[in-house]
Amino acid sequence: MSFLNDTPLGRTSAFIDQYTPSLLCPVPRWDARESLDLDTAAEGEPRLPFHGQDIWNAYELSWLNERGKPVVAMAELVVPCISPNIIESKSLKLYLNSFANTRFASREAVIKAIAGDLAQVAGAPVDVRVMSMEEAARAAVWDDHGDSVDHLDVAFEHFEYRPDLLFTEQGPERNGALVSHLLRSHCPVTNQPDWGTVQVRYTGAEISPASFLRYVVSLRNHQGFHEQIIEQMFVDLKRQCAPRHLSVYGRFTRRGGLDINPFRSDYEDLPRNLRTIRQ
Incomplete structure (x- = not known):
């Protein structure tokens, strides 16, 4: 996995607090799936025996409203497992931190930016939901169901x-x-x-x-x-x-x-x- 040498994972990284989509780094899924020894489709890629998604919860998201007042929120990001890439986690952390001192007109503008940026890096549409602290606090908690x-x-x-x-x-x-x-x-x-x-x-x-x-x-x-x-x-x-x-x-x-x-x-x-x- 030499491609990981180009990501910030395991390295000291500068803190950037102005919106910077270029901080995001992709990690190819297919390379990581070689060890699964899956059947191969006609185009040479693994034939997946499953469907699914990766649900990311982001607990450190903040931006400025149009008057410069900080807004804090939590985000839910859902990436389909058929996307060509996953998003390297430290790069996602750095990317979300880059919102901190950037002004956005609305929560919807933040969602649009995140969804567009992540889709470009993942290579597939990414569902994004941004919640206020009050909305997140009302969410149900895990029950083992097993x-x-x-x-x-x-x-x-x-x-x-x-x-x-x-x-x-x-x-x-x-x-x-x-x-x-x-x-x-x-x-x-x-x-x-x-x-x-x-x-x-x-x-x-x-x-x-x-x-x-x-x-x-x-x-x-x-x-x-x-x-x-x-x-x-x-x-x-x-x-x-x-x-x-x-x-x-x-x-x-x-x-x-x-x-x-x-x-x-x-x-x-x-x-x-x-x-x-x-x-």
């Missing part, structure tokens, strides 16, 4: 990536949902830990809760961007457990005023953007 595996009293021997730990139980097909707050991985550039919650919903043979927990813990020292980790989990669960339907939803804790929440599914629409207790 069986937590974190209470299981099992022994652990593997702290390196082991997809073969996953297996199913014998029995009839079922609709299941598993949740774990023990997900941890590492940024492939800075090697800093990323912490998250993962929810798996499926139709098929029962996925062994203990095997799922051991698998989640095996990612503890694995390197990958948030989007890569969730896509890897989707592919591993499909290959090892063969569910007829599958969704994998990651809710990662914030870094630099941003959290990233990838959702991948072969049957469900985008879930609600509900913050967990750690977000």
